[in-house]
Amino acid sequence: MFETLIRGASVVNAEGLSRRDVGIASGKVVALITAGEAAEAGTVIDASGCFLLPGLVDAHAHLREPGLTHKEDFSSGTHAAALGGVTTVLDMPTDEPWTATAEQLADKMAIAEGRIHVDVGLQAVVSRDLSLIPRLLDLAPVSFELFTADVPDGFLFATVDAVAEALKAFAGADTLVGISPGDQSILAGSTARHRSGTIAAFLDSRPPLAEANGIARALVAAASSEARIHVRQINSELGVETWGRLRGMADASVETTPQNLFFTTQDYETQGANLKASPPLRSPHDVDALRAALSAGLIDIVATDHAPHAPAEKAARYAAFADIPGGMPGLQTLLPTMLRLVDEGLIALSDLVRMCSRNPAERFGLGRRKGRMAAGYDADLLILDPRRSSTIDSADQVSRAGYTPFGGWTVKARLTSVFLRGREIVRDGRLIRPAQGKIVTRES
Template identity: 65%
Template sequence: MFDLLLRGGNVVNAGGAARADVAIEGGRIAALLAPGESAVARDEIDVAGCDLLPGLVDAHVHLRDPGLTHKEDFQSGTRSAAVGGVTTLLDMPTDEPWTWNAGQLRDKMQLAAGRLHTDVGFQVVVRRDLAGLRELRELAPVSFELFTADVPEAFLHDTLDGMDRAMRALAPLDVLIGVSPGDESILAGETRRNAGRAGGVCEFQASRPPLAESAGIARAVLAAAATGARIHIRQTNSALGIATWRRLRDMADASIETTPQCLLFAKDSYERLGANLKASPPLREQEDLVAMREALRAGAIDIVATDHAPHSPAEKAASYANFADIPGGMPGVQTLLATMLHFVDQGDIALKDLVRMCSANPAARFGLGGRKGAIRPGHDADILILDPSKRTVVHNEDQLSRAGYTPFDGLDVPWRLLRVLLRGREIFGAGGVAEARGGAVVTAGPTSAHADR
């Protein structure tokens, strides 16, 4: 006897869609049955006419816990994610303190226990002196992060030599290396040239131009090719950056991500949303936005993540002498599904592509394949139930993040998320978010050689 049967749904995986009844037992998918096939379960849900998607895996999230919990914490961030259909969050290491050693990672894992509405995997930062790597590896974080610009010196890998040295140390550990592409020399040069002057949006853009992004991508791919390291390139959003990626990506075991905001907003959006859109990389020109949407349609983007990085409303609303001084980042986990459904509605992608970029690829790439990212026997029963006959409108007042807003306010998309299951248990439904916090800390297993393109 199964624990639960989902009857009559259209199961959507990265490879395509098919009608099937989904049998769940012990928190995992036990079988995909022919529609109407005889089976017995303790409970059944009629999902006739609904699309069933695997829970989304957001590979780039800042939950701000510990140390910055006035912005967000494990409970508020994962609650927001559950409402949006993100069942697994991969948390970045830039909290307070930055997570760079085994003791800090153990503390973070213990702090999260019992406070999660969704599953969470942790990412760690690599120090410039490469301290503590083997001890960290024993705890199986989902990635080791290299930052190339705009971070404290202890964590700055701003030369090709430094990146090569770090990758040579990490490659034998069989880990995924996240690289945030940039160029510290350009940032430093612009800062010197503008010393003493108030800087606006244009100055902020000039300090972090497409040239810096593309140079960071090139250095990362070349270093990975030379060392045999597996890399994942963080948020790209420029025509030059994506062109560089397309030229070089086959040289190494590499994948790349972008974000919904980089696919929906250009520089002129600052006029309307101002501080609420301030983040790094800065928004680009309209031609960059066009290039990014074309790359999305062409399958050149492996993963779409959110870079969920909330700040308190007071922090965003304060007055700053320079645009660059505004705290960078915006909320995103609650709206990842809605923004991706917008691209489906626009004809840029299909539902299976949404699953590929937001479930299957991040799960496989970050060591969660076989557990997350697909509705398939043996996988965790993390399932989204969507009604294609209804629509969803994104509103600021519905957001559960402590940021208290969304840059996508007013977005109207087809489909409505009816239920979210995490390992077969409902964490979101008609009654809202379940009070029970059944999320768990997940750790990395083997990662796939390449993202599914």
């Protein structure tokens, strides 16, 4: 007998769709049975006409705690995630302090306990003190993060030699190293050449050349060290071309974000500070190239880079565009923006699951419990009704950022229920249970 049986839905996995009824017990999917097959359950949910998806896994988010809780915290950020169908959030390490030591990672785990509405995996940062890595590995963070530009000196690996030496510290380790593909030399050079403080100066400081060189350097360094890497959000034609030609050199994956798939530099004219982030938005030609890569399967993961700021911070006056705090909210809108791509015919629902559930779960060490609908996996499930449309509204956003750049967009489906380990936590756009989330660590 099942605790819960969901009947009548089309089950969507990365491999495709199937008509199955889903039995749940003890927080796990225990069986996918033939639709309509006789079965007993304590609770039966009729999802006829709906799609049933595994919960989304956002591999790139900043929940801002500790130290930056005026921007976001574990409670508000995971509330936004739950409403958006993101049942696992992988939190970046750039809070205050940055998560660079085993003690800081353990403290962050403790702070989150009992306050998170979805499951959270924590990432650690690689500092110049590589002796810290073994003790961090003992705590099994889902990944590490290595920066090559635009960060404090203690975390900056500005040359290919520095990147390669750092990656050698992970040789043989069962983990993943995320790398943001920047180039400090181009950043410094463009700043020296172009001091106007305009949007054009900001774009010049982080051109496609910097991205492409960062991708090439990361892949070559990973190949030389046999480390496993994940290249953070790419968004230029030159970056995509470099990735496509060199990705087979190393054990590597790549991500982009919804904002990079929809917005261009022209949108700075209307949304300005609300769209300011790194990498900067690109030309329509670059966006077309990125979309083509997504459709062709060259992009492994779509994540949000959820990086909220307090509304007053975004609204303040700054001497230069580059000085505006970088980042925007995204957790609550990952599913609807991806559904927009489905509506456009660029991807299928199974592609959405592949890039936003299965691939991030597998790549970040959660692939035996998250990211797919199968027996033995956590019953993190989404019921999606294609007969009802939904509209993204800034007024509905629960992130402390208080807005979304996607406001007013409509998609041809509505998220009606979200389950975390078999328990419904969201119904019709509202959180219906207190915090149920857990800290998840990398599988050994």
